Amino acid sequence: ELPPFVDPRTSRDFIHVDDACAAFVMAAVKLHPQIYGESFNIGSGRKTSIAELAAVTKTLFSVAQEPQFGSMEARSWDLADWYADPSKALASLGWKTTISLEDGLRSSAVWVGSLSEEDFASNSKKDSSKRKRSxxxxxxxxxxxxxxxxxxxxxxxxxxxxxxxxxxxxxxxxxxxxxxxxxxxxxxxxxxxxxxxxxxxxxxxxxxxxxxxxxxxxxxxxxxxxxxxxxxxxxxxxxxxxxxxxxxxxxxxxxxxxxxxxxxxxxxxxxxxxxxxxxxxxxxxxxxxxxxxxxxxxxxxxxxxxxxxxxxxxxxxxxxxxxxxxxxxxxxxxxxxxxxxxxxxxxxxxxxSNTPLTMLTAAGVVSLALSILAAVVVALLRILIPDIAPRGATTLLITILMFGSLNLFAIGLVGEYVAKIMLEVKGRPRLIRAALIRHGVSTELLPNGKTR
CATH class of the missing domain: 3.90.550.10 (Spore Coat Polysaccharide Biosynthesis Protein SpsA; Chain A)
Structure with a gap:
């Protein structure tokens, strides 16, 4: 069954995946300073119209259905003619396509035919709504x-x-x-x-x-x-x-x-x-x-x-x-x-949580209020009933010890938050992967994530 087609005059450049992979391999093998940063068109260089593609498909796979051109709307931003000029790749890398459109379609059909129903669904959009999640x-x-x-x-x-x-x-x-x-x-x-x-x-x-x-x-x-x-x-x-x-x-x-x-x-x-x-x-x-x-x-x-x-x-x-x-x-x-x-x-x-800091603030406010209240009460007792007003260093020492302990606790609490801030602002690596293990082989990793 043929899919919907755009205008039959629209053209594209079709390349087999094996040829595309070979281009990457050749680029890696031929890599040298003279071609650093260069761009290469990877394609067959052959302009194939949608009408020609439909005709080749009908012949190869004995499809009786006639193509319905114009049944799919073309993308407004797309080009009508889009094909590569691979001459630079041939001159600098020695690469060119070796698989024709017809042979590529045949090999693709053989590969698809080898897939199980489950594999085909997982590698395509077929029944994507029913596909089991991974x-x-x-x-x-x-x-x-x-x-x-x-x-x-x-x-x-x-x-x-x-x-x-x-x-x-x-x-x-x-x-x-x-x-x-x-x-x-x-x-x-x-x-x-x-x-x-x-x-x-x-x-x-x-x-x-x-x-x-x-x-x-x-x-x-x-x-x-x-x-x-x-x-x-x-x-x-x-x-x-x-x-x-x-x-x-x-x-x-x-x-x-x-x-x-x-x-x-x-x-x-x-x-x-x-x-x-x-x-x-x-x-x-x-x-x-x-x-x-x-x-x-x-x-x-x-x-x-x-x-x-x-x-x-x-x-x-x-x-x-x-x-x-x-x-x-x-x-x-x-x-x-x-x-x-x-x-x-x-x-x-x-x-x-900011609650510990909020509790600390509340404790400080309450302590301040109690201190002011205690000071006022002692002052009034000294003036009005001096005989029952608290005397000696014991009360003073207990008060100092209480507020000193509160201060130490407050400093420690704030210190916990400061320590977390220090840990974040240092910007050290969160973790360091030393090796990746696959298929029984442990491969050492470099800081950039690449293998040694």
Whole structure:
């Protein structure tokens, strides 16, 4: 069946993809200072009208239908005749086309005929509304070498069950174990697996960003590598995404841990939510599925002291949660501690809340009012009832100690915000990728992102 056509006199220059690729290869091989910055027309140099193209197509593929010229409106900004002058490419690069229009159409037909229905739909606009969406899984790994093979198997089983296109990106965040080697071994047998190795440990948040920057699918799932985020939950995330939700996060209704730790985590999320100037969902960690446009806005956020779950709430869009019970680590022991959890709480609160400064201002105003009131009361007592007026240094020392402690607390609180400002204005790299792992090969990366 022939498609709609514009005016039959409109002409174009048709070139086969193999010839175009050969031109790029020849340009790279022949590159020298004399041609730096030069432009080359890559084409056959043959002016082929739409009428000629239709006639060739009818002959090659035995199409009985007559072409309907003028059934498609020409673009107002386009040229009627558009074909290349490849003489410069021939003179400087020694390149010219080797595949005729007729041979190119035949080989293209053979390639299309070799595609399955699913492959054809994914590589064309056919049934695009029914095409299944693709997902990138980004896994932050630190001391998780034992868990990585299990994570890969469970993720693969989940994606195969969904019947979707996918990729799995393991980010080795400076792990001291053999995580890089384990990722390399898996990628040697599974081309859908990509590994990223950082030059040192930059933290899980930067590991997520590193993976998101290299992801290529329609959505991204963020997961910790310790298997506390069950991969099987992605099936429910995907269903919610298909319903129209842009962000689907896991909501931890229960944790398999000591009761006092669980209580502390729940308290943090509620304090964080009450302090934050954006609406933060309760008990929602980093485990989530985000649509590609949400990822785009997340990556546009320039901060270096990253707090993904806060930024996820900040960018907005349609968000919903899926309840689950968070299990204990399958291998090893947790790398968290009380001090790390306190630092984590500070990161979230100071990144998305001005409430501590507001409380400090309020405390200063109240303290000033109480000081003035106390001074007035003491003065009146000295004048009216001197016998009961407070005397001695004890009261003075207690007052000085109280206000001195308040000042130290205020300085420390302001210092936390200043420290975050310093981290941002230094402009250091957010993360450093040391190597990229694909097909079992680890390739060292240069600062410009190119391979060594």
């Amino acid at each position: 997902v990138s899984a980004v896994i932050a790994c630190y001391k998780d070498s034992q868990a990585i093979p299990v994570m890969h198997r469970r993720l693969t089983d989940t994606f195969l069950k969904l019947g979707i296109d996918y990729e799995i990106i393991f980010v080795n965040d400076g792990s001291p174990d053999d995580s890089a080697q384990v990722i390399s071994t898996i990628s040697a047998t599974d081309p859908r697996v990509i590994g990223i190795s950082h030059s040192r440990n930059f933290g899980s948040q930067m590991a997520f960003r590193s993976g998101m920057e290299l992801s290529t699918k329609d959505a991204v799932v963020l997961m910790d590598g310790d298997l506390q985020d069950p991969p099987e939950l992605i099936e429910q995330f995907y269903a919610k995404w298909k319903e129209g939700w842009d962000v689907v996060y896991g909501r931890r209704v229960k944790r398999e841990m000591a009761w006092h730790w669980g209580l502390m985590y729940k308290a943090f999320y509620r304090v964080f939510a009450s302090f934050s100037y954006v609406s933060i969902p309760l008990d929602a960690g980093d485990f989530s599925l985000m649509d590609r446009r949400v990822i785009g806005w997340l990556l546009n956020c320039p901060e270096r002291d990253l707090f993904v779950r806060g930024l996820r709430a900040y960018v907005g869009f349609r968000q919903t949660g899926v309840d689950y019970v968070r299990p204990e680590r399958m291998f090893g022991v947790t790398t968290n501690s009380l001090l790390k959890n306190i630092d984590w709480a500070k990161k979230g609160i100071f990144s998305f």
